[in-house]
Every structure is written in structure tokens, then in C-alpha cells.
Amino acid sequence: MFLKRRRTRVKGWQSTFSGMTGLWLIAPFLLVAGVLIVYPFVELLRTAFGAPNGFGNVGDFFASPAARRTLWVTCVTSLIVxxxxxxxxxxxxWSLRTTRSRLTRVVIALAVFLPLWMGAVMKIYAFTVLLERFGVVNGTLTSLGLIDEPIQMLNTTFAVVAGMTYQMLPYAVLPLLAVYVTIDLNLVLAAESMGASRVRALRDVVVPLALPGLMASTVIVYVICIGYYLTPVLLGGATAPFSASLIADDIFNLFQPQQAAVSSVLLLIVAGLVILAGLRLVGKERMRRALG
Incomplete structure (x- = not known):
């Protein structure tokens, strides 16, 4: 009687995952995305365009002067910032890219990245101390004889713009620095050797090469700005109402979730249009490289 040996097939090692294995690996992410992103977004749309008026709820939103003004202030102030x-x-x-002084580089880096290390409430409180009626700025201007009495700076659009500008600087510097690093400084020197001034060399050489980074920074900063809440409320008050504060009032004070949902959808539309405009102007691939 002959015994037949079973030949076991050893499966060779593969450098790529099968489709089923990849699906199992991304299943937790899909679950989290479905619960925390897709489902809330669907509920937001259902609330915004639900009964009683459906898409007419948008018309009701724009029929309110306060709602129109809030959306306008949000978009315009964010554009200024x-x-x-x-x-x-x-x-x-550009200074971080080109300076040879270590002290200058450290000072600029601290000025740029310090807002990222501070809490939002701490930064707003610092600006309150600076801009209040008897604060540092008014005290300095009065002691120098530039003004006779303190100027109202808090609860103004100026205070909101100043506070948001300080907080948003890192989101512009980081993408631009990543783009500037890829630019050969010899190109600027070559342009100057051909007779171009420093300003023209920067305008004709650096700006075109840095355009994706400039557009990426613009998109990032604007999209974040239109969603600001604490800074407009604490530094601007009623003089600079933002959509986020209107949404909070509709939910917690006026008990109008539908109005809040419409405001949220409009903010998403504005953000989406800004992103699409950026992709249209510089291209998807160049924008992706600029964002890293």
C-alpha cells in the first residue's frame, strides 16, 4: 500500500494587501467617519431643508436683516483678516527662509508659533488687557501725547481683526515657508544680476513660484476664519456678529435649530466655494503639493 504524500501549497508573500484585507483595515475609519461626519451632515441637511418650507427656509433666512448682516460681516471681516x-x-x-541671523530666525519663529502654544481664552484675554480703555495701548498713546483721552478699542471690528490676525498667522506662514524652501535663492540673485531690483525680482520670480502656497494659505485662513466664535464674541460683541455666534443664539437662546442649520449650511457652501476657487485658480495637483 502506497502512502500518498499530501503536497501543501505554501502561499507566497505578497507586497500588497487583498481587497478584503484593505476593507477590514479601513473599516474602523469608515465607521467613525459615518458616525461623526456623514450622519451629522445628513441630519444637518434634513433639519435645514425640512418642514415646513423645505428650501424656502433659505429664503426665510435671507428675509431677516440680522441674519443677512451677520453673514455679510462674517464673510467681509474674514476676507480682511x-x-x-x-x-x-x-x-x-520669506524672512525665515532668507535670514542668516540665528537670533532673527528665533525671534520670528517665536512670534509666529507662540499663538499655537497658547490657549484661545489666554490669547483673547491678552488682547483684552492690551485694548481695554485703560489698557497698555491706550496708556502708551496717552503718555506719548498722541491722544488726549482713551480710545474705544474693545467691542469693535478693529479688535476682532487684530485678535484673529494674531491667531491665524501660523496658518499662513507654515504653507508659505514650505513653498519658499523649494525655491532656489540663486534665481533671485540671477534676476538682480540682470538688472532687476529686489522688489521686481521678488515679484517676477518668487511670487509666481509661490502662487500655490499663497493660494493654499488664503484658502486655509479664510475657511477657518468664517467659523470663528470666541474671538468675535469676546472682542467684538454686538458690533461684529459672526455666523457662529448667531448659530449658538439660535440653538441655546431662541430655540430655532432650523435657522441654525440653515446658517451652518450657508457657511459650508461659502467654504466649499472658496476651496473650489482655489483649486480652479492653481490646479488640484499644485494645491496638494503646497499643502504638503
Whole structure:
């Protein structure tokens, strides 16, 4: 009687996962995304466009002067902050890229990254101390004889813009610095050797190469700005109402979740349009490289 040996097939090692294995690996992420992102988004749309008026709820929102003003103030103030932040961030990022002084680099880095290490309440309280009626700024201006009496700075749009600008600087400097590092400084020197001034060399050489980073910074800063809540409430008060504060009032004070949902959807639409505009202007691939 001959015994037949069973030949066992040893499965060879594969460098790639099978489709089922990959599905099991991403299953926890899909579950979390479904519970924390997809389901809330669907509920938001259902609440915003539900009974009694459906899509007419948007018309009801724009029929309210307070709601229109809040959305307008949110978009315009965020645009102002974004412009200031991107300009200052571009200068600071370029200084970090080109300076040879270690002390200058450390000072700029601390000024840029310190807001990231501080809590939001601490930063707002610092600006309250600076801008209050008898605060540091008014005291300095009075002692220098530039003003005769303290100026009202708190509860103004200026205070909101200043506070948001300080907090948003890192979000402009980091993408721009990542782009500047890839730019060969010899290109600027070559342009200057051909007769271009420093300003023209930066305008004609650096700005076109840094355009994806500039657009990425603009998109990031603006999208974050339109969702601000604490800074407009504590530094601006009623003079600078933001959509986030209107949403909070609709939910907790006025008990109008539908109105809050419509405001939230409009903010999402604005953010989506800004992102699409950025992708349209510089392209998806260049935007992705700028964001790292």
C-alpha cells in the first residue's frame, strides 16, 4: 500500500494587501467617519431643508436683516483678516527662509508659533488687557501725547481683526515657508544680476513660484476664519456678529435649530466655494503639493 504524500501549497508573500484585507483595515475609519461626519451632515441637511418650507427656509433666512448682516460681516471681516494675514505671513516666511541671523530666525519663529502654544481664552484675554480703555495701548498713546483721552478699542471690528490676525498667522506662514524652501535663492540673485531690483525680482520670480502656497494659505485662513466664535464674541460683541455666534443664539437662546442649520449650511457652501476657487485658480495637483 502506497502512502500518498499530501503536497501543501505554501502561499507566497505578497507586497500588497487583498481587497478584503484593505476593507477590514479601513473599516474602523469608515465607521467613525459615518458616525461623526456623514450622519451629522445628513441630519444637518434634513433639519435645514425640512418642514415646513423645505428650501424656502433659505429664503426665510435671507428675509431677516440680522441674519443677512451677520453673514455679510462674517464673510467681509474674514476676507480682511485673510488679506492681512497672507501679506504679513508671506513677509515673515520669506524672512525665515532668507535670514542668516540665528537670533532673527528665533525671534520670528517665536512670534509666529507662540499663538499655537497658547490657549484661545489666554490669547483673547491678552488682547483684552492690551485694548481695554485703560489698557497698555491706550496708556502708551496717552503718555506719548498722541491722544488726549482713551480710545474705544474693545467691542469693535478693529479688535476682532487684530485678535484673529494674531491667531491665524501660523496658518499662513507654515504653507508659505514650505513653498519658499523649494525655491532656489540663486534665481533671485540671477534676476538682480540682470538688472532687476529686489522688489521686481521678488515679484517676477518668487511670487509666481509661490502662487500655490499663497493660494493654499488664503484658502486655509479664510475657511477657518468664517467659523470663528470666541474671538468675535469676546472682542467684538454686538458690533461684529459672526455666523457662529448667531448659530449658538439660535440653538441655546431662541430655540430655532432650523435657522441654525440653515446658517451652518450657508457657511459650508461659502467654504466649499472658496476651496473650489482655489483649486480652479492653481490646479488640484499644485494645491496638494503646497499643502504638503
Amino acid at each position: 485673510t488679506a492681512i494675514v497672507v501679506v504679513i505671513g508671506a513677509v515673515l516666511a
